[in-house]
Amino acid sequence: MAKRKVKKADTRSRQRMSAEDRKEQIVAAAIRLFSEHGFESSTHDLAKSLGVTQPAIYRHFPTKDDLVNAVYERVFLSEWRSSWDLILADRNVNIEDRLSAFYTEYTRRIFETDWSRIYLFSGLKRLQINRWYVALVEERVLGRIGAELRIAFGYPSAEEVPLTAEEIEALWLFHGGIFYYGVRDRVYGITPKVDSATAVELLARVVVGGMRTVLERIKFPAMAG
Template identity: 50%
Template sequence: MSGAVAAPRKPVRRLPPADRRKQIVEAAVAYFAEFGFEGATRGLAERLGVTQPLIYRYFPSKDELIRAVYEEVYLSRWRGEWIELLGRREMPLRERLIAFYEDFARVVFEPQWMRIYMFSGLRGLDINRWWISFVEDHVLRRVCEEVRMMAGLPDPAQAPITAAEIDGYWLFHGGIFYYGVRENVYGIVPQTPLPRFIEMAIDSFLQGFPATVKEAVARQA
């Protein structure tokens, strides 16, 4: 904070294209998370300290910019290690699940992520359906498999995970997710801190779910 006032000129101009593009996408994530995808490109440009037509040098249309935002949020924030973590059988399932959800929440419960998710869901394009089936395949199904193994139930390789099992686990996954919605979209301050909530959710799950599956499998056989 120097005392003297500097010239009010634009301090940074003429960035290398790759840098500028990245800068625009990151600002767009924050901007659209705040105002929704109907937020004006002029507002975004102003926030970047840049004129609005510049955006159109990097993206042929607003829709294309939005696609880049989707990519940044949905793809580049996904951590491949999560899958590996869920399958690490030398660790008790309970610990794996708790570790996974604490890390998962660190990314997904960010207001930016949550709001982009909800805005994009309401636009009704396929992104959210894609994400949900992605999560279903890579998280929910995986968890159901691990429960099978842990509880000495039929190997998923032989008796595939049923839709009922996945929907059953959706109750818990959705319940945890909704904690993030309450906190980071609606601005509620839950009394129970997140780690405790996660722990409680996992314990509720592990307490009842394996027996339910066992019963369902037995009935089916």
């Protein structure tokens, strides 16, 4: 990988890659480039970063749009780790520690520089894929956390009394809060004063403290007194 650049002018001895490998490599380089300069980055620059000519990209992707879509898929459709669900569901652990453990894992993904920047670049286009992702978070993260908090605090379960819009929205405040920690760091390039582990601990703490206050003010029909 480092050696190729040396034999720059001598195209005769250039290594050729399998279509599959090259395609992967192009997507990976595109993610790096797009996350830094947006999806308007030129295919010429992309090719340069790979040490190939610009038409070479068009052998693997019919249009630039196809490449962009491949980037979306690679970034957003990277599989949802089922271990994340398990962390939240483990009632042997207290809820604050579960939240801390979950967000430690989850932020490992969303705090990746590439991930958060690509997410915002695409979000600004109001794409369907962002709507889909937001719905996913609401269902698999916030819905789960909301349900566990109900149990932890001794309120009716989410099966008995579905989570209210206020509960979900309050959970969005916290979720958005930790996401925005990553935005300040990775997107704006402003290093926060506390490291991400501390931020996650703080998050777990304020979720518990804050949601207790939210739940106190909800009138649950089936409750005594």
